[in-house]
Amino acid sequence: MSRIVGIDLGTTNSLVAYVDEKTGRPRVIPDRDGQVLLPSIVSFTGEGVLVGAAAKRQLVRRPATTVYSVKRLMGRGYDDVKEELPYLPFTVVPSEGIVKIKIGSREVTPPEVSAIVLKSLKERAEAHFAEPIEKAVVTVPAYFNDSQRQATKDAGRIAGLDVVRIVNEPTAASLAYGLQRIREGLVAVYDLGGGTFDISILRVKDGIFEVLATNGNTHLGGDDFDRAIVLWLLEDIRVRHHVDLARDPEAMQELRLAAEAAKIRLSADERTVLTIPFDDFTYHREITRAELEQLIEKLVDSTLMPCRMALADAGLSPSDVDEVVLVGGSTRVPLVRRRVQGLFGKAPHSQLNPDEVVALGAAVQAHILAGGITNMLLLDVTPLSLGIETLGGIVSVLIPRNTTIPTNAREMFTTSVDGQRVVDMHVVQGERELAKDCRSLARFELSGIDPMPAGMPKIEVVFLIDANGILNVTATELRSQKAAAIEVKPTYGLSEADVERMVEDSFTYAEADVEARLLIETRNEADTVITHVERALAQGRQLIGDEEHRSIVAALTALKDSRASTDRDRIRDATTAMNRSTEHLAEMMMDAALKGALASRRADEVMEK
Amino acid sequence: MDHFEVFGLPRRLAIDTAEFQRKFYELSRRGHPDFHQGAPPERQAEILEASARLNAAYRALRDPIARIEYLVRLEEGRETREGATVKPKAPPELLEEMFEIQEALQEAQSGQPGGLDAGAKATLGAQRERLRARYEQEELRLRGPLSQAWDAAGPAERAGALTAFKESLAARAYLRTVIDDIDGALGATEEGHVSHRRH
Numbered sequence: 001m002s003r004i005v006g007i008d009l010g011t012t013n014s015l016v017a018y019v020d021e022k023t024g025r026p027r028v029i030p031d032r033d034g035q036v037l038l039p040s041i042v043s044f045t046g047e048g049v050l051v052g053a054a055a056k057r058q059l060v061r062r063p064a065t066t067v068y069s070v071k072r073l074m075g076r077g078y079d080d081v082k083e084e085l086p087y088l089p090f091t092v093v094p095s096e097g098i099v100k101i102k103i104g105s106r107e108v109t110p111p112e113v114s115a116i117v118l119k120s121l122k123e124r125a126e127a128h129f130a131e132p133i134e135k136a137v138v139t140v141p142a143y144f145n146d147s148q149r150q151a152t153k154d155a156g157r158i159a160g161l162d163v164v165r166i167v168n169e170p171t172a173a174s175l176a177y178g179l180q181r182i183r184e185g186l187v188a189v190y191d192l193g194g195g196t197f198d199i200s201i202l203r204v205k206d207g208i209f210e211v212l213a214t215n216g217n218t219h220l221g222g223d224d225f226d227r228a229i230v231l232w233l234l235e236d237i238r239v240r241h242h243v244d245l246a247r248d249p250e251a252m253q254e255l256r257l258a259a260e261a262a263k264i265r266l267s268a269d270e271r272t273v274l275t276i277p278f279d280d281f282t283y284h285r286e287i288t289r290a291e292l293e294q295l296i297e298k299l300v301d302s303t304l305m306p307c308r309m310a311l312a313d314a315g316l317s318p319s320d321v322d323e324v325v326l327v328g329g330s331t332r333v334p335l336v337r338r339r340v341q342g343l344f345g346k347a348p349h350s351q352l353n354p355d356e357v358v359a360l361g362a363a364v365q366a367h368i369l370a371g372g373i374t375n376m377l378l379l380d381v382t383p384l385s386l387g388i389e390t391l392g393g394i395v396s397v398l399i400p401r402n403t404t405i406p407t408n409a410r411e412m413f414t415t416s417v418d419g420q421r422v423v424d425m426h427v428v429q430g431e432r433e434l435a436k437d438c439r440s441l442a443r444f445e446l447s448g449i450d451p452m453p454a455g456m457p458k459i460e461v462v463f464l465i466d467a468n469g470i471l472n473v474t475a476t477e478l479r480s481q482k483a484a485a486i487e488v489k490p491t492y493g494l495s496e497a498d499v500e501r502m503v504e505d506s507f508t509y510a511e512a513d514v515e516a517r518l519l520i521e522t523r524n525e526a527d528t529v530i531t532h533v534e535r536a537l538a539q540g541r542q543l544i545g546d547e548e549h550r551s552i553v554a555a556l557t558a559l560k561d562s563r564a565s566t567d568r569d570r571i572r573d574a575t576t577a578m579n580r581s582t583e584h585l586a587e588m589m590m591d592a593a594l595k596g597a598l599a600s601r602r603a604d605e606v607m608e609k
Numbered sequence: 610m611d612h613f614e615v616f617g618l619p620r621r622l623a624i625d626t627a628e629f630q631r632k633f634y635e636l637s638r639r640g641h642p643d644f645h646q647g648a649p650p651e652r653q654a655e656i657l658e659a660s661a662r663l664n665a666a667y668r669a670l671r672d673p674i675a676r677i678e679y680l681v682r683l684e685e686g687r688e689t690r691e692g693a694t695v696k697p698k699a700p701p702e703l704l705e706e707m708f709e710i711q712e713a714l715q716e717a718q719s720g721q722p723g724g725l726d727a728g729a730k731a732t733l734g735a736q737r738e739r740l741r742a743r744y745e746q747e748e749l750r751l752r753g754p755l756s757q758a759w760d761a762a763g764p765a766e767r768a769g770a771l772t773a774f775k776e777s778l779a780a781r782a783y784l785r786t787v788i789d790d791i792d793g794a795l796g797a798t799e800e801g802h803v804s805h806r807r808h
Contacts, residue, residue, distance in 0.1 A: 164646070205634070206634065208634050208637065208638070210634075368643055368644075369643055369646050370646070371644075371646070371647065374644065377637060377638060377641055377643060377644075378643070379637060379641075400668070403664065403665075403668045404664040404667060404668065405664065406642065406657055406660050406661045406664060407661050407664040407665050407668065408658075408661040408662070408665060409665070464657075464661055465661075466657065467642055467643070467657075467660075
């Protein structure tokens with residue numbers, strides 16, 4: 001069997017891993033620069049498409065055409081996401097059930113954007129193994145519904161990958177831990193990532209990882225922490241500098257990146273200073289861990305109810321759990337750890353890198369599917385109840401949530417009018433009594449029924465949820481034993497024809513010259529440095545002597561000259577030289593900023609007294 | 610093949626949980642699609658079907674009450690799906706209180722903007738506690754004496770045992786609905802109390 005890699009397609013970062021045949025251990029694959037994490041960001045520039053770190057550098061420069069956190073849009077309708085759209089610097093528009101992102105005159109779907117990230121990981125793996133990679137296990141949040149899973153599968157296809165299995169992230173993590181560290185017993189996996197939250201409760205015994213219950217929120221993560229900080233900073237800037245930056249996409253991106261960086265620093269430090277140079281002023285602000293915790297406390301606490309619900313579904317109380325495992329970058333936040341420890345009454349595990357553990361687990365599952373591991377087996381569940389709409393809009397549940405997958409349910413349908421040849425059904429997913437409160441998955445139309453008196457035809461419909469958590473429906477007319485034709489109209493998703501077209505498009509677009517792309521990246525980086533230096537010179541001229549100023553200006557001119565050439569090495573060398581010549585200036589500015597922040601804090605304290 | 614047959618079990622309600630789980634793991638290990646990815650497509654389809662059947666049987670038999678619901682359907686030869694419940698019916702000895710409760714609930718639903726007053730809340734809360742106790746009692750009866758009666762019944766006594774199941778399940782379903790309604794009226798997300806829908 002050909003090689004299968006494991007891919008964690010994250011909200012913030014993505015990565016690819018495999019199991020080393022010799023050691024039996026999963027390993028992440030770094031890129032040429034040794035970086036393991038690929039930022040899940042795609043930037044559409046006039047000259048081509050950038051992905052990863054190169055795209056991340058475009059966040060501030062090209063906010064309208066640089067797409068990040070696209071996972072939050074996967075398999076979603078416009079109404080699902082419209083509340084967060086004001087915070088996104090790119091334009092999201094509704095389009096036949098799903099949403100699309102407007103890039104200039106073009107529109108792209110979330111699966112197409114994800115496909116660009118997947119393709120980059122595919123290429124990374126191909127470079128590593130020096131062989132084509134066509135198959136992958138891709139992870140999704142456990143609480144992803146059918147449409148979100150399908151969208152992820154579509155993304156794989158567009159990227160030229162056969163997604164042989166969709167695995168839930170917390171269960172993947174438990175596999176990675178299970179290889180070495182988990183004792184047998186009841187395990188809770190608490191997974192808080194960039195955009196999604198999952199809790200899964202498992203029983204681990206004799207190499208079987210049986211998920212007992214899962215719960216979560218596919219719209220809660222580190223992005224929301226960042227947003228809480230940004231809103232607080234906006235208000236602070238409004239008060240102290242009398243400007244409203246909310247309508248300035250570039251400034252908003254600067255704020256978001258600074259907020260994220262401050263949040264990360266506050267996991268280790270008690271206090272930190274934000275310094276953001278804007279065109280008209282430089283913003284300084286000290287933020288303490290206590291202040292951060294106040295901002296995010298509600299969000300963190302909102303993860304506890306899903307934990308309790310999952311425990312209740314598993315018939316357990318928190319103290320029954322033997323081991324607690326933390327997954328996802330956001331579990332580095334001390335408040336998150338305290339709350340999890342408080343709920344379960346025991347210190348959680350976090351020995352494996354929370355950014356990598358899901359990809360490692362995906363690699364383990366890939367190895368199981370390839371036949372390389374035969375003593376481990378993952379038995380996962382469907383996170384949401386599946387039902388059909390019946391008379392009066394009431395949902396009749398066919399497959400309850402937390403049922404082990406694959407699983408199926410049979411339902412008999414008949415006609416209500418003489419000679420009726422078509423029967424409709426509406427399939428929904430969710431826990432509410434009324435279909436309108438649940439998630440609409442699809443409308444199915446059974447046709448080709450032989451004309452008979454009402455109530456005579458007996459059509460057996462089988463609803464099968466496969467090991468990916470994706471629904472498949474088949475129907476048979478029992479009298480004739482004829483398979484009934486089914487037309488599926490997914491409520492949120494791409495049609496088969498859409499996906500086919502995108503697969504073709506991706507071949508025509510993507511085979512751009514690698515060298516040309518690298519040149520663009522190098523130029524872009526030079527542009528970023530030029531902008532920063534010009535801004536620094538405008539603001540910090542008084543901090544340095546004439547000679548230093550002259551040498552910086554000389555380096556700047558050299559860099560600008562080199563930028564016009566097509567010699568990538570020359571541009572990179574000039575950029576490096578530029579950075580070196582401004583090190584001292586940067587230090588001086590940082591010192592000044594710190595002093596400024598402390599001074600303003602002292603002033604605040606005086607005011608309070 | 611019915612769900613009992615999938616596990617090689619007789620149509621009885623007493624099931625050794627540890628043994629049942631061991632058997633489930635053993636059958637999963639033998640027939641899970643993960644271990645047969647290299648098989649030809651028709652064989653894969655069969656494996657998928659068998660695996661789905663195993664998991665459906667596991668779901669239906671794992672919980673003692675779900676097991677009874679399944680048994681009743683199986684014995685009656687109904688083609689309805691799993692999860693379909695017997696028509697909810699109020700336990701006769703509770704009929705009088707039910708009027709009172711329904712009245713209070715209707716008042717709550719007709720909705721003064723401030724919601725229920727403190728007195729009405731306290732009354733509903735107390736009644737909910739009694740109903741919960743009654744609900745648990747019904748479950749104990751189902752899992753205990755009624756299940757034992759079925760397992761011990763000869764062919765002539767089975768119909769009676771089934772009727773007893775149906776009555777008890779109907780009372781339980783009714784209590785569940787009323788408890789959920791009271792939860793709704795009192796505000797569903799009280800701390801420490803999980804009130805999302807049960808199956």
